[in-house]
Amino acid sequence: MIHRRAGRIQAAVVLILAFVPALLLSFPQPAHAHAHLISTDPAQGAVLQTAPGRVLFTFDEAVRGVPGGVQVFGSKGELVAAKPEVKGAELDVVFPAPLGNGTTVITWRVVSTDGHPISGALTFSVGAPTTVVTPPSNGSSAIPEVSWPLTLARVVGYIGLLLATGLVAFAVMFLPAESYADRPRRRVTVSARAAAAVAAGAWLTALPITALYLLGGGAGLLLEGATWSSLPLTEYAVATTVAAGLALAVALLRHGPTSRRRRLAAVAAASIAATAPALVGHTRAASPELLVIGADALHLLAGSIWLGGITGLVLTLPTLSGRGAAAAEVLTRFSTTAAGVLVALVATGSLLVWRILGSWPTPAGSDYGRLVLAKIAIVLTALAIAAWNRWSLLPRLKQASNTTSRQGLSRRVVRATAVEGAVLAVALLLTGVLVDTSPDGDPAPVGAQAESNPGTHTTTLGDITVQASLTPLARGPSTLTLRLRSASGQPAEGVAPPVIRLTSDTTTLGAVPLTQVSAGFYTAQVMLPVPGTWRMQVSLRVTQFANPVAELKFVVNG
Template structure:
């Protein structure tokens, strides 16, 4: 027995050094891969060919959708539907850089086509959508992109993902907050805090495994149990999956070392190794979320790491103090340790505030995005809860101000601290809930830019009179040059030959009188024209069609130009 011990004891420093070196290598590799990759956010559509709602005279060879970043398509939900309901694409869509391309079958009929897609952006969030275009002329009853039915994400999966992420943050708090207390001058019995730490690490590991599975139906849009092994494998191979694997590695490496080192007096090498493992654990949050997709990933990964780490230490420390230290039998120990915790808490709060402001400045590009996007409103809610939390914490801090550490806490002081810490914990849990929703929400800078872009869309609508139906298409529907296409149909939906066409555009709000649009006939029921719209606003378009020697009618349509 003595001989075995003699052989094992010298090996421990070597083992710790090897583990530390391996972990640093993993972190360095992940960082290199991360920062060598361009920064992205939720993918948004930049352009499509053909344009949405456009009509082309001849069939294109392929359809392309250009995104703001490289994407991964979900093949089963990326397709083109012909006017008769059949598949128009000849094979699966392929990705070329930022472009998603659909090869089309030859000999497609005229009519309106529906293009659908579901892609996974760089930060692991699904982006579904679609648009229509027409070959030759629009169908009598054209489909719309709104006919892409079904929720973006199954509601059950969406709720479970958010709950799982909230539990993961709570587990992190219970793992690293009590650990920091135990590695310093913790005056109370250690057994209960050790169990709390082990519970936190186990929760982090369990939520990482569950998160890997839930990400599959979340990204594919399928039901909770309607995923394949290929779907899960794709998640493991993604940026999100790599972050979860790093989290699991940190837990599996840290748990036995933590239990070993905390059952005896911790050594300096143990502290350093636990610190690196703790950093690996915390950094897995920004690596698997929005931080890696900001305009400045190195900065946001650092600020997010500080934000998550400081918050987790604060919440975990509060729980350990409230449950295990603030007891009448430990009033002397509490009186000695609470001033130390008060100083730590002040620094943690300062780190939280600075990192939070830095994140907000990056993720919320414009002031209007703060109240006009879901992300911005969640940030406001989180800031309000944080401010309330600071106010409650100041009560406890003031109660300790000016007292001697050698004085034990009175019963009234102990009760006050327990009450204030309980409220702090409740508010901190509310912040965790808001954060769990926030990390699932499109960043404000992306959502606001998308919102601004969506306000300038091609216009497509069918107008009716007793003599005809008129399909009106204005592209791109924004200030500057625009193309106008007009298609005439009889009241029963068949093509209608038009004897004479007239079109004008006016902007009454700017006192711009009607301007005639020169029209070019492409077929008896189809004309086109070009017009430059110099100002944004609600333009009034007027169309007059003569369909016989005696029958003609005028229709007017207001079109918003951005």
């Protein structure tokens, strides 16, 4: 029986090793993270002779609109009627009535394919720019950080989901059918039901928190029907599938022996619940979508079998150690299957990192990349513990000649397995955080040096010195200039053009389109609608993997 099972596992390993490289080489398209605005019509800062009837925003991938995501403000700060509509990668804002002369500010907010919101503002003028622009009363469109309740719900949801489904698989696949295993099976069943209840509650709780995150508002928005409609149907479908699949899987488990059909149904329900989260998140924004979603589903399934298996061993080995070779038999069954599970985890994890990040992460990369590296290190630690269990403790447990020796070795196996489970739980904590972390990331800002002129600041990004100026420092039209120099003082360039974002406490202008005047010299015209402290975020990709960011502060007068 064990030899046949080992043969099937080996065959599956060979298939994975044969086909995964072929799949990787067959789909070389780059992956995407958040959507990016690539153009607007009219352009940022444009001065038009006649008022446009519509404004078009074009992104580099499909986006979704959210209720109240677009607001248009006239030259006096009044709210202007508009009809926004999202079609694929375009946001079309239509004006029922002609715009008046002066400066118009449009704040926008949409949701990327990966489920994260992005926002910004567009400023243009009709006739001539307004000398003083009255700030919008509620025009802030800053992208909110993921709230800790949402991160907590994700972490608890993933740990509970993989633990519950893995325990169901352990009870069906690895525990003996004989009556002496009824007590260990009861422990596994009770634990699976408790984990399933916690997981279902966490996934359902995450729905309203996610809606507030997308809209960037407070809890009062939950009383509005439009808030609930802002969530895509896939979010509801995944949460419902997880909760229903878990409920069915644990309901089919019994403390005693069950029919083969019932066991298969429990495993099928658990598998559906475990793989459902692959339909949302960063995998939806990576290409090719079908391959990445499939890899994520297999990654989740393999993770659930591993986590549930080692937890099941901790729950059952102390009791089974007194039943002759029963403990060694269960451990052998799981260890044999675990070989194929670990191959699937490594193969699918490697594929997901490459397709989501577009390259292998480095310590100098984004927060997402650093979290991935931390998860890899933790999983490698768990692998080392599992190898010690498999190649050192298990052979000695099999060779134990008396009950006392078997019980002593079983206790050592249980302790090692418990440590392995704790390490995997940490990896799952990182998984929950990764779900709500942008692959683009924002590296920690580097220090900036203030010049004697308050309108000019200097910082260093990699080996390039960046000098940014904003003049005049007054509400209204202003000129932004950016000069890049090497260590020798010569004009310099990064791997890609610099990216500038302007934000105050009440207003976000988002990414500012730059015009290159010459090598290392960029300029832009901006409209600062409010006084106060404005933060200029300067991002420059200096190498293929390093993209340092600096934050410069300018005090704008009224």
